[in-house]
Amino acid sequence: MALLKWQIIFLTFLLYHLNDEVASEPIKRIVNGSNAVAKQFPYQTFLYTFKNYEWYATCGGVIISSRAVLTAAHCIADNAVAFIIFIGAVNLTDSLEPGQQRVIVKRSYVVVHPEWDEFQLINDIALIKLPVEVHFNEYVQPAKLPNPKHLYENEMGVVSGWGNTESSNTGSAILKYYVVGVLPLDECATQLKELTRTPSIVPQSYICLKPSDSSPCNGDSGGPLAIKNPDGHSTLLGLASFVIGPCETNRPSVYTRVSSYLSWIKNHTEISG
Structure with missing residues (x-):
């Protein structure tokens, strides 16, 4: 009671x-995303x-x-x-x-x-x-949890979240999404080094998105990077963590690689296997 x-x-x-x-x-938003529809995510x-x-x-x-x-x-x-x-x-x-x-x-x-x-x-x-x-x-x-043995590099995923089409503090109430490729970690390290002008060591617990005309921005933090499975369900690859610069497009975005935390997740949930 x-x-x-x-x-x-x-x-x-x-x-x-x-x-x-x-x-x-x-609030983190998605720049240049498309509007989602019911049941899509x-x-x-x-x-x-x-x-x-x-x-x-x-x-x-x-x-x-x-x-x-x-x-x-x-x-x-x-x-x-x-x-x-x-x-x-x-x-x-x-x-x-x-x-x-x-x-x-x-x-x-x-x-x-x-x-x-x-x-x-x-x-x-x-x-x-x-x-x-x-x-x-x-x-x-x-969403299903990912295969820890699979890096998903160069595969196409979907990023989704609520946001507007520019860098601002006012976001759309409508869910948005865009399709993007997974960037290999060595390429991610190279691009981050060029952007930050400092040596970049990219840990295995990162999963990076290829630069594109769309971007998570000012925080669709915690939102998913997922792939669609043949059975119609989706597998969660990453959680939005950070971007370089203020909502810049054509730069890599960095997500937390969920497969690096499977043991921790299962220790705190009823999920097994």
């Missing part, structure tokens, strides 16, 4: 603030964070089981109190959208990787344990 009362209070707070323009820190989630007595649009995330969502560690603020996880959504402002679910999660349900380093930008991964099971249907499905 106490949990239900707590959820009602926060849901009331959310409904009051959700349609207000969210000021504060920039059933594993996609979005996080609103409650901190400092306000709700903030924060990051993307990915459903990997009925009780677990992955996102980036840098999406989890130290002073966060709670989160609203949007599931099965395309239009974040449409609370009556078919298939859309919203789950309230306390900060205590979130596990940030213990070796997350915000200065070196490594181990940028966090797991959100859901207090209730997500109802799977045609709008909501988990």
